[in-house]
Amino acid sequence: MSYDTPDDALVIFTPSGKRGRFALGTPVLTAARQLGVDLDSVCGGRGICSKCQISPGYGEFPKHGVTVAEDALTEWNAVEERYKSKRGMLDGRRLGCQAQVMGDVVIDVPPESQVHKQVIRKSATERVIAMDPATRLLYVEVAEPDMHEPTGDFERLARALREQWQVADVTADLAILRRLQPALRKGQWKVTVALHKGNHDALPRILDLWPGFHDGAIHGLAIDLGSTTIAAHLCDLRDGRVLASGGVMNPQIRFGEDLMSRVSYVMMNAGGDVEMTRVVREALNALTQSIAAEGGIDPASIYEAVVVCNPVMHHLLLGIDPVELGQAPFALATSGSLSLDARDLDLGAINRAARVYLLPCIAGHVGADAAAVALSEEPGKSEDMVLIVDVGTNAELLLGNKTRVLACSSPTGPAFEGAQISSGQRAAPGAIERVEIDLVTKEPRFRVIGSDLWSDDPGFAAATATSGITGICGSGIIEAVAEMRMAGLLDPGGLIGGPDQTGTARCVAEGRTHSYLLHDGTSDGGPRIMVTQGDIRAIQLAKSALYAGARLLMDEMGIDHVDRVTLAGAFGAHISPKHAMVLGMIPDAPLDKVTSAGNAAGTGARIALCNVAARDQIEATVHQIHKVETAIEPRFQEHFVNANAIPHAVDAFPSLSAIVTLPDVSFNTAGTREGRRRRG
Numbered sequence: 001m002s003y004d005t006p007d008d009a010l011v012i013f014t015p016s017g018k019r020g021r022f023a024l025g026t027p028v029l030t031a032a033r034q035l036g037v038d039l040d041s042v043c044g045g046r047g048i049c050s051k052c053q054i055s056p057g058y059g060e061f062p063k064h065g066v067t068v069a070e071d072a073l074t075e076w077n078a079v080e081e082r083y084k085s086k087r088g089m090l091d092g093r094r095l096g097c098q099a100q101v102m103g104d105v106v107i108d109v110p111p112e113s114q115v116h117k118q119v120i121r122k123s124a125t126e127r128v129i130a131m132d133p134a135t136r137l138l139y140v141e142v143a144e145p146d147m148h149e150p151t152g153d154f155e156r157l158a159r160a161l162r163e164q165w166q167v168a169d170v171t172a173d174l175a176i177l178r179r180l181q182p183a184l185r186k187g188q189w190k191v192t193v194a195l196h197k198g199n200h201d202a203l204p205r206i207l208d209l210w211p212g213f214h215d216g217a218i219h220g221l222a223i224d225l226g227s228t229t230i231a232a233h234l235c236d237l238r239d240g241r242v243l244a245s246g247g248v249m250n251p252q253i254r255f256g257e258d259l260m261s262r263v264s265y266v267m268m269n270a271g272g273d274v275e276m277t278r279v280v281r282e283a284l285n286a287l288t289q290s291i292a293a294e295g296g297i298d299p300a301s302i303y304e305a306v307v308v309c310n311p312v313m314h315h316l317l318l319g320i321d322p323v324e325l326g327q328a329p330f331a332l333a334t335s336g337s338l339s340l341d342a343r344d345l346d347l348g349a350i351n352r353a354a355r356v357y358l359l360p361c362i363a364g365h366v367g368a369d370a371a372a373v374a375l376s377e378e379p380g381k382s383e384d385m386v387l388i389v390d391v392g393t394n395a396e397l398l399l400g401n402k403t404r405v406l407a408c409s410s411p412t413g414p415a416f417e418g419a420q421i422s423s424g425q426r427a428a429p430g431a432i433e434r435v436e437i438d439l440v441t442k443e444p445r446f447r448v449i450g451s452d453l454w455s456d457d458p459g460f461a462a463a464t465a466t467s468g469i470t471g472i473c474g475s476g477i478i479e480a481v482a483e484m485r486m487a488g489l490l491d492p493g494g495l496i497g498g499p500d501q502t503g504t505a506r507c508v509a510e511g512r513t514h515s516y517l518l519h520d521g522t523s524d525g526g527p528r529i530m531v532t533q534g535d536i537r538a539i540q541l542a543k544s545a546l547y548a549g550a551r552l553l554m555d556e557m558g559i560d561h562v563d564r565v566t567l568a569g570a571f572g573a574h575i576s577p578k579h580a581m582v583l584g585m586i587p588d589a590p591l592d593k594v595t596s597a598g599n600a601a602g603t604g605a606r607i608a609l610c611n612v613a614a615r616d617q618i619e620a621t622v623h624q625i626h627k628v629e630t631a632i633e634p635r636f637q638e639h640f641v642n643a644n645a646i647p648h649a650v651d652a653f654p655s656l657s658a659i660v661t662l663p664d665v666s667f668n669t670a671g672t673r674e675g676r677r678r679r680g
């Protein structure tokens, strides 16, 4: 060996910056693997999958102190040429398994060639999810049978997976074994398998297989199973892209609107749990079919689902009687994470071998949905004290920072989702979502979902002609009530004034109480959309429960204010922080410190779907979250009563007072049923 012709070369990978010296002739893919560089491969370096594409750089690289010669890699070969002519490849790209190192070289790994691609979530708060899904496609070449060494085809496939992909102890069920022999022979002893890594003590499992090299898509579902709505994202498990999202109402609503009424239904009706299990599973199958159609994919290509839900939904989905969750000490049948066969949950719409992962529950009233919020929002990594409120029929609250995290749930009821509201509806085109009331004239203007125009803007009627103005959704009712309070139409006790007291004919008498007319569409055949006294009461109950839960956590933490508030939930992104605070839904905090996280539970489900390590992370984290039980805590009632006032009977809201002056009104209710009720 002479000094002029070294037998190894320096290989530098970007963007990772990893570098090392390799013997001349080493394939770039091998160098990448040895350095732990994230370079994809499905075919194991056989020049079939093209996942290993790289961009070599030539010339001077002063930053790295190297000069890359034109012949730093072996010449473009026939395998690369065949791939490029058949499937196309960008100029300048090489296949990492074909190109061999012949001199110092700088190799860029483009994002699409990284296994652990980073997926940016495009929504209120951008988030990066590192791809590391539990299910991947792996191509293997299996030894042919030999009479002198009798082994089964499956055993030789398992050996090939061990040798070529370092996957040991692989398992497969009978349906796969039945298809194995024809697939191996058709593929001339080459097959591609969809392999699920397995969680904890579960062994890796073959979920599907194809003769030869297969480059089809594999999909997963992230499901947020709520008491009122079920939402799901369909994701491509190769790159984490969300292909479609959808939602349906939870059909269990007909058995009871909130969790406890559903548990009561089970207590009073033998077989009620079986019925509720059946309907929710049917709904999940129907949602899967529709979301797969929207995403333009075959539902059989869905190999995994991750479900987050509260404990009652969790038990009913699993077919476990939830009665123990309705009474102290609120014992769960199991609080750990679960990895199950989809067919055990009758989820027949997805691949028959698909796996379902349920996140762990935190405790009897604080479920896997709260765990998913913790996974998404990571309060345990926060420097300052953050309150995370996941607004739904059952609200989940997390409070904490790097030192300690507390959690509770609070039974807000479905008012925030538009249920129990006279003109309430779910968030859909035509629903009023934003409201402003003029402080002087008391006239409202509003916006509906589906149009960016306000109702007093030119062109509003035309823009909403198709959807109509059909009702008011959760964020709309929150703004309407807060605006009524700011305009002096509502007193701190939550009573709507009459026309003489408020100076507007929009406050109309309905029986012994008053309602505020937000929109009268009757001349066009549309509805009269009112905010009634009953609506105000429903919102007061919901917001008091939410606020009381937050105060209990603050008591436990020994604090009287929080540094910031994150609003989460299916419509959390749409709640105006100012209106939430006027209403007294959340404790006082500087308005610029009240932010939205969108559907954090759904995001947590998506993180767990795309990244198997995140499952381990949340399983460890739930044990560190201290749970506060609202149902048996005597101070909950006290906090609840004080929170009934708008914004609050006792607590000060200094940040709010700095920007909003709430009118000091009190409506005379003498002689009305409401007045008698209020006097007790």
Ligand code: FES
Residues within 6 Å of the ligand: 029, 040, 041, 042, 043, 044, 045, 046, 047, 048, 049, 050, 051, 052, 053, 095, 096, 097, 098
């Ligand atoms: S690793 Fe499959 S083509 Fe290179």
